[in-house]
Structures are given as C-alpha cells and as structure tokens.
Amino acid sequence: MNAPNVPDIVISRLPVYLRALQFMEQQGIKTTSSVSLGEKVGISAAQIRKDLSQFGEFGKQGTGYDVNELIEQLQQILHVQKVRDVVLVGMGELGHAILRYGGFINRGFRICHCYDNDPAKIGKMIGEYKILDVADLGKTIRECNVKMAMLCTPAITAQTITDIMVESGIKAILNYAPVSLNVPKDVRVQYIDPVIGLQRMAYYLNKK
Amino acid sequence: MNAPNVPDIVISRLPVYLRALQFMEQQGIKTTSSVSLGEKVGISAAQIRKDLSQFGEFGKQGTGYDVNELIEQLQQILHVQKVRDVVLVGMGELGHAILRYGGFINRGFRICHCYDNDPAKIGKMIGEYKILDVADLGKTIRECNVKMAMLCTPAITAQTITDIMVESGIKAILNYAPVSLNVPKDVRVQYIDPVIGLQRMAYYLNKK
DNA sequence: TAGATTGTTAATCGATTAACAATC
DNA sequence: TAGATTGTTAATCGATTAACAATC
Numbered sequence: 001m002n003a004p005n006v007p008d009i010v011i012s013r014l015p016v017y018l019r020a021l022q023f024m025e026q027q028g029i030k031t032t033s034s035v036s037l038g039e040k041v042g043i044s045a046a047q048i049r050k051d052l053s054q055f056g057e058f059g060k061q062g063t064g065y066d067v068n069e070l071i072e073q074l075q076q077i078l079h080v081q082k083v084r085d086v087v088l089v090g091m092g093e094l095g096h097a098i099l100r101y102g103g104f105i106n107r108g109f110r111i112c113h114c115y116d117n118d119p120a121k122i123g124k125m126i127g128e129y130k131i132l133d134v135a136d137l138g139k140t141i142r143e144c145n146v147k148m149a150m151l152c153t154p155a156i157t158a159q160t161i162t163d164i165m166v167e168s169g170i171k172a173i174l175n176y177a178p179v180s181l182n183v184p185k186d187v188r189v190q191y192i193d194p195v196i197g198l199q200r201m202a203y204y205l206n207k208k
Numbered sequence: 209m210n211a212p213n214v215p216d217i218v219i220s221r222l223p224v225y226l227r228a229l230q231f232m233e234q235q236g237i238k239t240t241s242s243v244s245l246g247e248k249v250g251i252s253a254a255q256i257r258k259d260l261s262q263f264g265e266f267g268k269q270g271t272g273y274d275v276n277e278l279i280e281q282l283q284q285i286l287h288v289q290k291v292r293d294v295v296l297v298g299m300g301e302l303g304h305a306i307l308r309y310g311g312f313i314n315r316g317f318r319i320c321h322c323y324d325n326d327p328a329k330i331g332k333m334i335g336e337y338k339i340l341d342v343a344d345l346g347k348t349i350r351e352c353n354v355k356m357a358m359l360c361t362p363a364i365t366a367q368t369i370t371d372i373m374v375e376s377g378i379k380a381i382l383n384y385a386p387v388s389l390n391v392p393k394d395v396r397v398q399y400i401d402p403v404i405g406l407q408r409m410a411y412y413l414n415k416k
Numbered sequence: 417t418a419g420a421t422t423g424t425t426a427a428t429c430g431a432t433t434a435a436c437a438a439t440c
Numbered sequence: 441t442a443g444a445t446t447g448t449t450a451a452t453c454g455a456t457t458a459a460c461a462a463t464c
Contacts, residue, residue, distance in 0.1 A: 015407035041388045061446040062440040078407050079414040097305035107403045147413055172409035180249045190405030195315045197398030199223035199286050201380035205355055206287040269422040270464040
C-alpha cells in the first residue's frame with residue numbers, strides 16, 4: 001500500500017485513471033484494458049501499465065483489468081476510500097460556488113468548515129454551513145485535526161492565510177488564489193488558476 | 209516571436225512567471241533576477257534562464273531582468289497582449305461564478321457569449337450577458353470566429369459539446385467537466401478538476 | 417575595479433516507449 | 441489451442457542541473 005518513492009508524475013496520473021474508471025463503471029463497463037483506458041485518457045497503454053506496476057499487479061493477461069477492482073485499488077493507493085475533511089477559506093463568488101458544488105463527497109472529500117474575514121459575511125448561513133471568522137482558522141484546524149484546505153482568498157492575502165494554515169498543521173492546499181505560495185517541503189500545494197491554462201493554450205493559437 | 213519547437217513543458221511555466229512578475233509590478237518592484245523570481249515561483253534559477261533563452265535574451269548580466277520589459281516580452285510570446293474572446297458553455301453554479309469572475313480581462317481574456325441547454329435559463333440575463341441556447345453554439349462560434357472555450361457542463365454531455373465546438377473551429381478548451389476529452393491533435397485541452405488535485409495530494413497524507 | 421548575474425554548454429538525471437516473454 | 445493482454449526490461453528520448461565564461 002505504501003510503495004516507496006513513486007515519482008510524483010506517476011501519482012498525478014492516478015486520479016485521472018480513477019476518474020475514467022468510475023465513468024466506465026457508471027456506464028456499466030465491467031472490464032477494460034490498458035489500451036482502452038489509454039485511449040480514453042489520452043495516455044499510452046505502456047505508460048498506464050508501467051504506472052500501475054509501481055503498486056502491484058492488478059490485471060490479468062489476455063483479459064485486462066476488472067473495472068471495479070482497479071477502482072478500489074486506486075482508491076486505496078490514493079487514500080481516498082474514506083471521505084476526508086477539508087476547510088475552505090474565502091467566501092467570495094468562487095468560495096460560494098465551491099461550497100455548493102456537489103462533486104466532492106463521492107470522490108473522497110467533504111468541506112467541514114468555511115471562513116471569511118468580512119464581518120458582513122461572518123455568521124451568515126450558506127446551506128448548512130455557517131461562515132466562520134477567519135480569526136478562528138488556526139484554532140478550528142487544530143481542534144478538528146484537518147489536513148487539507150482550499151484557498152479562495154484574493155492573491156494579496158493568500159500567503160498570510162497559508163502561513164496560518166501551515167502552522168496549524170495543514171499539509172495539503174488546493175490554491176485558487178492566482179499567486180504562487182511559499183510552503184515548507186512537507187506541505188503540498190496544487191494550483192487552480194484558469195488563466196494559466198488559457199494563457200498556456202493561447203501560445204499555440206497564433207503560431208503558424 | 210515564433211520560436212520553433214519549444215517544449216510544451218516550457219510553455220506551461222511561462223504564465224507562472226508572468227503572473228509572478230505582474231504581482232511584483234503591482235508592488236512597485238522594478239527589477240528582478242532569475243534567483244529572486246525562482247524563489248517566488250518555486251522553480252530553479254537555471255530553469256528560468258533556460259526557459260527564457262528559448263525566446264531571446266531578456267536580461268542583463270549583473271543586473272537581472274527589468275520587470276516591465278519581461279512582462280511585455282512574455283505577453284508577446286504567449287500572445288496575450290490583446291484581449292481574446294472565449295465562449296462559456298454550461299451555466300450552472302460554476303458557470304455563473306466564472307461569468308462573474310473579474311480576473312480574466314486584465315490577463316488577456318473576455319467571455320463573449322455564454323450558453324445553456326435548459327429552457328428555464330435560456331434568455332435570462334446575468335449581468336450584461338444573456339444566456340444563449342446551446343443549439344446556436346456552432347453558429348455563433350463561426351460568426352464571431354472564436355477560438356477558445358470554457359466548458360462547464362456535466363461530464364456526461366461534455367464530449368458532445370466538445371465535438372460541436374471542435375467542428376465549429378474552437379482550438380483551445382478549458383475543461384471544467386470532470387472527464388477526459390477526445391479532440392484532434394490540433395486542438396488543445398486544459399483540465400480544471402479540483403478533485404484531481406485533492407486526490408493527488410491525498411496520496412502523500414497517509415504516507416509514513 | 418569587484419560583485420553580481422546572465423546565457424549556454426555539457427553532464428546528469430528521470431521519464432517514456434517499444435518490444436516481448438509469460439500467461440490467462 | 442489461438443488470440444489477447446499483462447508486467448517488465450532495455451533503449452530511447454527529453455528535461456533538469458551544475459558550472460562557468462562573458463559582461464554589465
């Protein structure tokens with residue numbers, strides 16, 4: 001379960017495999033192969049087999065992979081079999097949308113608390129959530145022993161909030177603020193900035 | 209301006225440099241170096257110099273880089289000096305948040321039209337935007353000669369919409385739907401799925 | 417001048433791919 | 441059995457890093 005020193009680039013592909021497999025499962029597909037899965041996710045079959053081989057032997061020669069079994073294996077590898085608590089900081093437009101998004105729970109995540117620093121927002125209810133004062137962020141993170149956070153504040157305050165979260169024991173941050181964060185090396189950050197994706201693609205648009 | 213065959217991994221870092229430089233500019237910083245920029249974005253100084261060298265010589269020995277000049281160079285390289293039109297498909301919670309997000313325009317992008325397939329939504333105004341019928345998607349893409357799209361439909365309809373967009377001339381898709389898309393190789397896709405990021409980080413959480 | 421920092425080269429490091437024996 | 445597909449090896453390919461001459 002704890003394969004040693006798997007390259008992060010391999011880890012980064014596993015959730016993509018998992019997502020595709022769960023999509024297949026929904027459609028009633030019981031079995032797949034590295035070739036078929038590869039076509040769906042746009043990754044070579046050899047790559048998929050090599051990636052999976054880091055963790056064990058999940059397939060059967062001549063047949064391929066049992067969709068359900070591979071889903072469970074990947075969930076175990078990624079530690080997403082159980083639902084995990086995440087805090088959400090910054091209740092602007094985006095924070096609201098994230099809070100109302102229904103797609104986290106069935107993929108292993110649940111927002112446990114949400115925060116803002118605006119007195120006009122603190123105490124307000126959004127669905128079943130009450131917006132908490134960001135001044136209590138560190139305290140509540142420690143109390144609930146939360147390890148993951150989503151950060152949706154403006155860029156200018158993102159680092160300050162990050163420092164508080166790190167100091168309170170957060171080990172993984174999904175950062176929606178359009179700014180690079182400085183964290184110790186035992187803390188992970190994933191960036192979500194739509195503009196980065198758009199700019200990256202824009203490069204190719206005007207190319208001859 | 210059109211450096212030949214620059215690896216995509218290099219291109220993927222340029223928007224990150226640009227974002228950091230614009231943040232510096234805001235703070236009144238006039239000059240930087242590969243070391244200083246590298247610390248901010250978490251990338252080695254050698255890497256930054258190597259990346260930039262693909263496109264020209266933008267620095268000065270002993271001094272480093274002029275922030276404003278490097279911003280302009282990067283904007284030209286990425287083709288984001290001018291604002292570019294993007295269509296937005298799928299006006300659920302997320303589509304609404306994206307439409308109201310103010311952070312696109314000053315980084316090179318503008319939503320020109322938005323679409324949904326729900327008769328209850330079609331025709332409704334959101335700010336200055338009227339929600340259009342997705343049945344007219346292909347027609348309006350061609351009329352306006354739009355090349356980029358943001359896709360926020362449910363996973364199940366994402367591929368169908370993608371096919372229409374590709375057929376209508378879209379060359380770059382920012383995909384928020386949690387599913388891998390199949391596109392011809394002259395069309396680019398960037399994926400935004402927060403759960404992929406969370407799952408990727410979850411792997412490291414339970415590791416000893 | 418002395419210190420700082422670039423752009424570039426060569427060496428290292430790591431990731432991907434092709435091929436195939438094993439076997440269901 | 442014949443066909444299909446795995447897991448794995450070795451070869452290829454590409455990316456990163458360290459080092460340094462050039463020079464502001």
